[in-house]
Amino acid sequence: MSAPTAPPIRLRGVRVRALRIDALDLPRGGLTVVAGVSGSGKSTLLRDVLHAEGQRRYVAALSASARRLLERRERPDADEISGVPPAILVDPDQPPGRGETLADRAGLGDVLRTAFAALATPHDPTTGAPLAVTRADLAAADLIAARPNARGQIAFPADAALSADAYRGAGFNRYLADAATGRLEDAETLPSGAEIIVDRVKLSADAADRIGESLAAALRFGGGRATVWLETEEGPRTIDGKRWAPHVVRDRPVLDDGTVLPPATPRLFSPSFDRKDVARRAYRVDGQTWDRWVERSAADLRTELPADGPPAVAALAAALERLANWGLADRPLGEPAAALSRADDRRAALAAAADPGVRGLLVLLDAPLAGLEEADGERFLALCRSLTDGGNTVVAAGSESTLCRAAALLVELGPGAGPEGGRVLFAGPPGEIGTVDGSLLAPYLRADPPPVPSRPAPSTTLPDADRTPFVPRGLTLLVGPDADRRLHALADAATAATADGRFGAFGAVLFGPRAPLTNSPRSTVATFLGFFGEIRDLFASTPEAKLRGFGPGHFSLAGASPGRCPLCEGTGTVTTPMQFLPDLTATCPECGGDRFKPEILAIRVRGLSIAGTLNLTAAEAVPFFRGRPKPRARAAAVRDVGLGHVTIGRAAKTLSDGEGQRLRLAKTLAARTAAATLILLEAPAAGLHPADAERLGGVFERLTENGHAVIASGSHPRLRAAADAEVRVG
Structure with a gap:
């Protein structure tokens, strides 16, 4: 069934x-x-x-x-x-987010930390020497097997805060300091670095129980660390005229200075934990600290994971395989996510x-x-x-x-x-x-995708380190796995050059990365395009506003505005932080999302309040701003790049990366500058409907007809068909 x-x-x-x-x-x-x-x-x-x-x-x-x-x-x-x-x-x-890595973006962060904690063993953070942890009885058996019939002294480091009398009261009689032993009853104070002797023994099977009990006492009083001094001619230290060698025993991860390491848990290796913490540096896998471990690529790390490891290791192996399936096997797992190309960042998320x-x-x-x-x-x-x-x-x-x-x-x-x-x-x-x-x-x-025409490589190059070919007054498309990286490098070179002068034949450079326009919750589309000031002036010029003493600042969303809603501070929403969920955002109950005080909303222009004006789409704003050339031209440019549905008062930070990029393009389109501009765009057609991509091609044609040059990355078939040249990178 x-x-x-x-x-x-x-x-x-x-x-x-x-x-x-x-x-x-x-x-x-x-x-x-x-x-x-x-x-x-x-x-x-x-x-x-x-x-x-x-x-x-x-x-x-x-x-x-x-x-x-x-x-x-x-x-x-x-x-x-x-x-x-x-x-x-x-x-x-x-x-x-801040401190996020490739592993975090790919969902490997937690499983990577869990596997490292499961495999890691404690080491001395300074020397890198392993800190073997065992039980007293097991340590006794190992010593007897390794050095049968050897003479030994079992001791633990004295606590500087305790007196010789305190240790005598606990039942101990002798101490070790420098090159000699002494009686506690004869010591007024214990020398620096002194050790308390628990027992003197001969390593033999008959004495195994006694040795184990003495070691347990030394570990208990020594905070998890004890020393068995073994008599040997090769010993590095002279005590009472004879040569002795130390054998350190630990029943917990404790350093020589007495610092006890916490257990190796995933939290110890989280981005929020202090990178300089001793414990974080002490735990290692195959001699590598956490910070070194995550510098490895998925391909390298997967070959060294034990086949019979704990479940967390098997989960990590599967996760690394998933990352490799998306072509990211050779990237360091600890690479900052902010340094990834947009394409690789998207692959990691998938x-x-x-x-x-x-x-x-x-x-x-x-x-x-x-x-x-x-x-x-x-x-x-x-x-x-x-x-x-x-x-x-x-x-x-x-x-x-x-x-x-x-x-x-x-x-x-x-x-x-x-x-x-x-x-x-x-x-x-x-x-x-x-x-x-x-x-x-x-x-x-x-229909089949439009064919990509065969074109000769451009003969003109830019003055960047790679001498990138391009078509003046044309659209050059960068394709291939390194296209986005080349575009960012080109933008850096162009920005540095135009700060002091020109970049080749260009007096200005526009770089449109696929990145948020702003982090400000009050910055709007009109703000970004530079005509919010004209909207404020328009409302402040009305007779009603003048009668009430409202100036342009009353119609602003900035911090000093006396007209914005005091509860939401001009954002139109209120946010409640949530500890384990995304923050809860709801419409402001005070202004109902209108962002301004009631007396400000009462002022009207052509029948609309300032809230109603900001709620106009770019297409609707074109006729509304008749007689106002600047806002009308910029709203028309937004419409022409395919964003006619976006309201001019929409928070700029809520736009997608692609929408933000086209908004940058609209700003350039509306500026009508006489200087030739080099326009660099990161994957401008990414995710676009074919009809939108064709419209974008028309925008590029208008820009190049006005004397500008466009270099874009991406492989959208409609854009490839419209390009004047295609340059493969990587």
Whole structure:
């Protein structure tokens, strides 16, 4: 009898942001791909609907007080959302945290630390000598076997805080200092470095019990460290006229200065722990400290792991294999995540998603293949198969043909972006999308990718260390595994040169990395584009504002603004820190998300408050700012680069890396500078719908017609077809 099929995820009457989904069922246990142009609602569906609801399954298992706190999270506006299993969101665009490494990004951090703690043994942090730890009876047996009939003195280091009388009261009679032994009753004070003698013995099987008991006493009084002095002609120390050699016995990891090392636990090797801590440097595997161990690559480390190690080692071996499967086997595990290329960082995040312990969950992947090579598509599909074979449901957002054709269910949202999108145009097997009228995706899936024309290599080069070829007044595309690194190196060289003068034929350089525009929660799209000041001036110039004494500063979101909401401080949201979960963010109850005080919101321009103006999309802002050339031109540029659905008051830090990059491009497009500009863009078409990529090609054409040169990395087929030259790197 076959196992019952899990009911689908049911979405009915969903109204979240631009989404307007009447009815949609997502099958459990398979791969669903959500496609659509930029701004059509793909991320909203994954993050604000499916992920938000999936989190509630976890919240239901928490304590009542925790549930009351988390219930402040806003529910998605929908008639019905049911059948959603607990969800995890794999977000490859999440910037790395401070101190995060490749191992952390790939989900290896905890298993790496656990395996190291399981394998590590204590060493002297200064000399690197192993600190053997044993029991008193075992140490006695080893000594008798190694040196039968040898004379020995069992001692432990004296505590400088205790007197000779104290040790006499504990039953001891003699001490050892310098080159002689002495009687405790004759000592007024103990010399520095003195040792208390517990017993004098002859190593023999008959005396094994006595030796073991004396060693146990020495270890107990010596804080885990004792010395057995053995008489031998080769001994390094003279005591009472004879040569003696020390044999140190430890029943716990204790250093010569008496410092007792804590147990080797994973926390000892966490990024938050002091790197200079003695214990962190004392524990080693094959003579290597933690910091040296993680300098190894996955390939090197895997060959040296013991085949019969503890379970943590087997788990690490499997995790290293997953990392190798994503082409990262030769990278140092301790490499700072911030130093990774965007493509390698994304590969590491996808390697983390391949954890076989993930079972029975809803796994959400937003733009997983953005900026990756064609070979990564096959790796990703293998990841999806392993996840679904493990009983998981996978929903991925993206419009790559490889991804769309592999889906069990393909969902296309659209037809446009923002208010013009958010509707389900198609939901079914990929092979049936061609029968749907109005689908923007169908023509691209039916047709083969455009051919890449054969072009001669550019003869003009830039004055960087690599003499990078490029086409003046054209689009040069860098492709290959090292394309992003070359682009960053080129940006560094160009920035250093233009600080003092020109860079080749260019008087200015724009570098657009796939990185957040800002970390400020109050910086908006209008702020970044440089026309928020004009909006403030526009509202401050109204008769009502002048009557009430409101100047431009009242319409600002900056710290000194007297007009912003005092509770949320102009962000429109309030955040509650959570210890073991992402911070809880909700709409500000004071201003309702409008960011300003009521008296400021009462001022109107063309029927809109300043909150209403900031809620205009870039496309809507173009006619609104008639008579205002600067904001009108910049809003039009945002629309032209495919971000017409983005509101001008949207927090800049909430934009995706790709959206932020196109916003930088729009700023250059609107500037209309006379100086020739070198525009460097990191994977600008990564993750774009083919229609968006074609639009981006049109933007590049406008820029090059105006005398600028564009050098971009990436392998999007539409961009490759539009490029004037292609340079392979690596």
